[in-house]
Amino acid sequence: MVDHGAGRQRWHWRDRLRRKREYDEDDVRIRPGRSSRPRTRQRPKHSDAVEGLVVAVDRGRYTCHTAGAGTTVTAMRARELGRHGVVVGDHVQIVGDVSGRPDTLARIVRIDERKSVLMRTADDEEGGTEGRFERVVVANAEQLVIVSSLQDPLPRTGFIDRCLVAAYDAEIDPLLCLTKGDLAGPEETLDYYAELDLPYVLTRPDRPLDELVAELSGRVSVMIGHSGVGKSTLVNRLVPGTDRAVGTVSAVGKGRHTSTSALALQLPGDLGWIIDTPGIRSFGLAHVSADSLLHGFPDLVEASTRCPPNCDHTGAGGDCGLDKLVAEGGADPRRLESFRRLLASKEGTLDVDSAS
């Protein structure tokens, strides 16, 4: 960390995440594995299996890109997978007809251990009957690209903050991608994040996407953003021929999405993968603990050492260390407000498009 501005400190996001990873790795021996990470200790029973990357999921059919041949194979889950779900980004072992010829159906017999799991809490409106539940959005993503337009619609820092919490929780590097740079400048948004060493890129239609491509190269990135921010436009530019539906801003929230599932696309020249998530309308964080939530605000988290034991950080008790930090000018009051808004809404229904 280095000094920034009026005696405030800057927090290096990637350093922090690296420390969290190191800590989690040390911790793993005494901590039971997350249930969403399938155990894959046993040796594969299928020596003839080929490795594939799940690029799309549609009603029980999994489109897989096979590693060596680079063919696209349609597969179903083998019974032996039990209850383990297969999601976009999963590395899987496939048997059967893996030729990729039309009307063939292979079987996924194993899900490789996931390196990361990006989750959200979905609510029952989205099809379940069992109330709220955690959903894995994508597996094995290395970077979360938070797409936000600078104008039309205006940036919503509350949404970006929510994504940063999810990224921290999933141990995925965040990248802020500010679109529509032709319509407005990024100053206000960047000022809000001044204390965070948050990597960002600016895009506009009349400039090449070199900077963004450089950040995407060689890794698996998942793109998230609410309707109308220009995500499809970006995907179409990054992967020509993709033909993601580009809509009009006036249709925001009208549910005109043609595809609801995540889709992984390979960048031309084998430069990496981007995973588009057009169907994600909400990004609930009910599965994230209050403690993890605070870690998504690296500029605030240290001050919690000055809190009384079991402080709920709502400020209701009047002695929360976060209030002291802000009162001393050590952090931007808007950041604390945003944290508390997320904390309060954590258990509620959270809609990407209505979240501030």
Ligand SMILES: Nc1nc2c(ncn2[C@@H]2O[C@H](COP(=O)(O)OP(=O)(O)OP(=O)(O)O)[C@@H](O)[C@H]2O)c(=O)[nH]1
């Ligand atoms: N001025 C300007 N307009 C843009 C830019 N990027 C996208 N747009 C326009 O913004 C509108 C929304 O773009 P989309 O790419 O459909 O946005 P989206 O994020 O995919 O929206 P959904 O499909 O609803 O999720 C379209 O009319 C685009 O032409 C940009 O950089 N500058």
Ligand SMILES: [Zn+2]
């Ligand atoms: Zn507190």
